[in-house]
Amino acid sequence: MNLSYLTDPAHWDLSAPGGIPQLILSHLGYTALALLLGVIIALPVGLYIGHTGKGSFIAINAGNAGRSLPTLGLLMLMVTLLGLGLLPVLIALTVLVIPPILTSAYAGMRTLDHRVVDAARGMGMRSWQVLTRVELPMALPVLMSGFRNAALQVVATATVAAAVGLGGLGRLLIDGLAVNDYSRVLAGAVVVAGLAVLVDLFLALIQRWIVSPGLKGS
Amino acid sequence: MKRFLTAVTLALALTACGTDSDPLAPSTGTSGAAGGAVTVGSANFPESQLLAEIYSQALEAKGVKVTRKFNIGAREVYLKALQDGSISLLPEYNGALLASLSTGGVPEGVSSPADVLAALKKVLPAGTEVLEQSAAEDKDTLTVTAETATKNNLKSIEDLKAVAPTLVAGAGPEFAERHQGLKGLESVYGVKFKEFKPLDAGGPLTVNALKDGDIQVANIFSTDSSIVANKFVVLEDPKNLFLSQNIIPLLRSEANNPTVTGALNGVSAKLTTENLTSYLAQVQVDKKDITVVAKAFLTENGLAS
Numbered sequence: 068m069n070l071s072y073l074t075d076p077a078h079w080d081l082s083a084p085g086g087i088p089q090l091i092l093s094h095l096g097y098t099a100l101a102l103l104l105g106v107i108i109a110l111p112v113g114l115y116i117g118h119t120g121k122g123s124f125i126a127i128n129a130g131n132a133g134r135s136l137p138t139l140g141l142l143m144l145m146v147t148l149l150g151l152g153l154l155p156v157l158i159a160l161t162v163l164v165i166p167p168i169l170t171s172a173y174a175g176m177r178t179l180d181h182r183v184v185d186a187a188r189g190m191g192m193r194s195w196q197v198l199t200r201v202e203l204p205m206a207l208p209v210l211m212s213g214f215r216n217a218a219l220q221v222v223a224t225a226t227v228a229a230a231v232g233l234g235g236l237g238r239l240l241i242d243g244l245a246v247n248d249y250s251r252v253l254a255g256a257v258v259v260a261g262l263a264v265l266v267d268l269f270l271a272l273i274q275r276w277i278v279s280p281g282l283k284g285s
Numbered sequence: 286m287k288r289f290l291t292a293v294t295l296a297l298a299l300t301a302c303g304t305d306s307d308p309l310a311p312s313t314g315t316s317g318a319a320g321g322a323v324t325v326g327s328a329n330f331p332e333s334q335l336l337a338e339i340y341s342q343a344l345e346a347k348g349v350k351v352t353r354k355f356n357i358g359a360r361e362v363y364l365k366a367l368q369d370g371s372i373s374l375l376p377e378y379n380g381a382l383l384a385s386l387s388t389g390g391v392p393e394g395v396s397s398p399a400d401v402l403a404a405l406k407k408v409l410p411a412g413t414e415v416l417e418q419s420a421a422e423d424k425d426t427l428t429v430t431a432e433t434a435t436k437n438n439l440k441s442i443e444d445l446k447a448v449a450p451t452l453v454a455g456a457g458p459e460f461a462e463r464h465q466g467l468k469g470l471e472s473v474y475g476v477k478f479k480e481f482k483p484l485d486a487g488g489p490l491t492v493n494a495l496k497d498g499d500i501q502v503a504n505i506f507s508t509d510s511s512i513v514a515n516k517f518v519v520l521e522d523p524k525n526l527f528l529s530q531n532i533i534p535l536l537r538s539e540a541n542n543p544t545v546t547g548a549l550n551g552v553s554a555k556l557t558t559e560n561l562t563s564y565l566a567q568v569q570v571d572k573k574d575i576t577v578v579a580k581a582f583l584t585e586n587g588l589a590s
Contacts, residue, residue, distance in 0.1 A: 146490065151482065151499040231490065232455065232482035242483065245459035 072243075073254035085238070087258060093234035094262065097225045100157055102218055105164025110210075113169040117176020117206070118198055126173045130166040138163055138224050146231050156228045163224055164217045171213020175206030204279050211274040215267055222263040226255070236262070322350040323540050326363055326372030329356050331568050331575070332423060332508060332561070336376035336532060338579035339552055346589035347548045360385050368410055373540035374549075379405050379418055380528035382535065386410070391528060393464055398422075398529040409535075416534045416546055419553035421561045423508040424530035425465060425487075427454075427520045433501050434518040441521035445476045445502070454478040455494050456504030457486030466504075469526045478502065507558050510566035532556060548588075555586040 072078060080086045116126045138159050145155030179202055187201040229237030239255025242248075323344055327337030334355050341351045354372050357363040360381070366372045379401045384391045386408040395404050402418055409415065427442055434440075437448045445452075460466035461481055470476040482499070484490040487506040495503040496515055505512060505519075507530075512519060534549045564582050567573045583589035 143490075147493065150497045151484075151490075151494050229483070232484050232494075238458075238483070242458040242461070245457055245483075245486075246462055 069250040069253065070257075072239075072248070072250040073257055078254070087236075087239075087254070090234055090236050090238055091258065091262060094222070094225050094228075094236045094259075095266075097153075097156060097160060097228050097233075097235055098218065098221045098266070101160035101164050101221050101225070102214075104157060104161040105168055105217060106214070108161070109165040109168040110172055113172025114176060114198065114203070114206075117173045118194075118202060120177075123173060123177075126169055130170040133162055133166040133169075136162055139227050139230065142227050142231060151232055153233065156225075156231065156233055159227065160221050160225060163220055167213045167217040167220070168210075171210050171216070172206070175209030175213075176202055178209065179205050205282065207278050208274070208282060211270070211278070215270045215274070218266055218270055219263050222266050223259060226259060322352050323374050323536075323545060324352040324354055324372045326357050326366060326375040327355040328360065328363055328375070329358050332565050333376055335565060335568055335575050335578060336561075338575045339582055340374060340376060340534060340549060342576075342579050342583055343548045343552045343588055344545060346583065347544050349544060349548065364410070367413060367535065367537065370537065374534060374536040374545075377415070377533050377535040378423060378530040379415075379533050380424065380530040382533075383408065384528070393469075396465075396525040396528045398531050401529050401531070402533070405533075412538055413535060414538050414541060416536070416541075417550045417553045418531040418533040419556035421508070421532045421556035421558045422530045423506050423532065423558075423561075425504055425527040426507045426522070427470075428495070428503050428505045428512060428517045429501060429520065430495060430498075431516045431518055434520075439518065439520060441523055442470070442474050442476060442526070443523060445520065446474060449476045449478050449502075452478055452501040453480045453482060453499070454502040454504070455482040455484045455491050455500035457488075457491075458483035459486070460504050465527050473524050473526045508562045508565055510562065510569045513562055513566055514570060532561070551588050552583075555582075555588060560586075 077083075078087050081088045083089065113126060116122045141162060142155055142159040145158050149155050183205065184197060184201060187197045192200065225235050226237030226240055228235040229241045236255050236259050239251050239258070243251030243255060325337050325341045325344075327333040337353070337355050341353055344351050354366075357366055357372070363372065363375060364385070367375065379398065380391070380396075383395075383401055383405045387404070391401075391404070395401055398418065402415075405415065427445070429439055433452075437444070439445060439448070454467075456466065461483060462468070464472075467478070467481060482494065484494060484500075487504060487509060491500070491503050491505060492509070492511045492515075494500045495505075495517070503517075505517070507519060511517065532553070534553065536545070536549075560582070564578050567578045567581075568575055580589070
């Protein structure tokens with residue numbers, strides 16, 4: 068175990084273009100963009116399927132198919148089709164994000180206590196109000212676990228961006244391997260793992276904050 | 286040509302006989318049964334296999350028995366096989382071989398073909414030797430599209446100096462940190478690019494990025510068939526920044542004799558970067574069999590009938 072690259076203060080210079088802080092920043096950038104795109108695409112679809120019960124077949128199968136796509140292979144295919152740049156990386160990572168969010172949104176909506184939904188309807192709530200005031204808050208714990216799952220996967224997988232000339236913590240892995248600098252590879256692995264834990268802790272805090280206290284007892 | 290080569294071989298054989306003090310030593314004449322079988326090995330990439338097949342057929346044309354053990358693996362593996370005697374001959378690259386044999390890497394001043402060969406001869410493992418090196422090189426190049434070359438009037442790396450700050454370069458990630466890369470380009474030629482994109486070492490990513498215009502200057506190997514196929518322009522390297530990588534036969538001394546030397550030196554004399562590139566393209570692009578391409582090389586260059 069050679070941690071010299073990780074512990075060298077020169078590699079933690081905040082303004083150095085190839086320094087670890089800058090790489091963390093770009094890494095989190097890819098992660099956030101992919102998560103955002105994934106949520107924009109998968110959340111409405113998942114909620115709709117869960118709310119109406121229509122098309123659950125699609126949700127489950129699309130989710131499973133998405134999980135089985137190798138991200139690196141998809142990335143290389145996208146680069147062949149679209150050329151270099153951020154877009155191929157975002158597409159590959161978004162495909163990774165969609166399945167957990169889609170299936171958790173669907174599952175969260177399906178496993179609700181139907182008596183509560185019926186009661187809400189009985190009180191005269193419209194479909195939209197049932198969704199936003201009853202179903203969504205009650206589905207949040209499941210939804211958030213899906214989101215955290217997606218975030219963890221993307222933080223770990225965003226390293227592939229470096230394979231096609233972009234930044235992120237994958238630079239440490241790929242450049243380190245290219246010049247036989249295993250201390251650098253180790254530094255990359257450690258920082259990615261640490262970042263994944265921190266991101267998950269952060270999301271756990273957010274979950275505690277946004278989930279209704281009434282749901283936490285169960 | 287064939288008659289000339291036979292004469293050379295004969296002359297070499299006679300010289301050998303003259304200096305050979307042991308009359309019972311195996312005959313090294315032109316009888317055909319020259320010194321038993323030669324086991325030809327190769328590395329695990331198409332160019333090495335093609336060269337090994339060319340060597341094999343050239344030897345067979347001179348009546349030497351050949352056993353083929355191609356596609357062995359990386360240098361670490363096949364050098365061991367050469368040293369333990371499981372193979373006796375293989376095509377090598379003088380610069381890469383020198384780099385792998387010298388501890389601490391190749392000194393920065395050594396890069397021209399002659400310097401590399403001289404340095405290589407000093408570090409060869411005991412019991413092995415190299416023959417004459419060919420002019421053909423599979424080395425690092427800076428390559429641009431024909432369009433970029435005409436627009437900026439680029440012929441050599443020296444011409445890049447003025448326009449480099451507007452160009453994006455692409456290569457394997459290691460290129461950024463090597464003397465034979467961005468560091469040397471800056472210190473030897475004063476070339477500093479606008480941006481460097483770490484891609485793959487002369488692989489499809491780099492070639493496609495150059496084709497698509499994502500990068501304007503690419504580090505591609507000199508015999509890559511994409512250069513001919515896309516009419517790329519290879520920039521000259523007048524200051525020899527990139528280590529020469531001349532193709533050279535490496536063999537066990539016990540397998541060598543004048544017939545073998547003559548056959549292999551005949552191949553080396555005919556190999557050029559241009560003809561190797563086009564024959565390799567027949568293997569990689571046209572998907573022809575290496576035995577067919579090797580035969581074509583030998584007959585078209587008068588080395589076999």
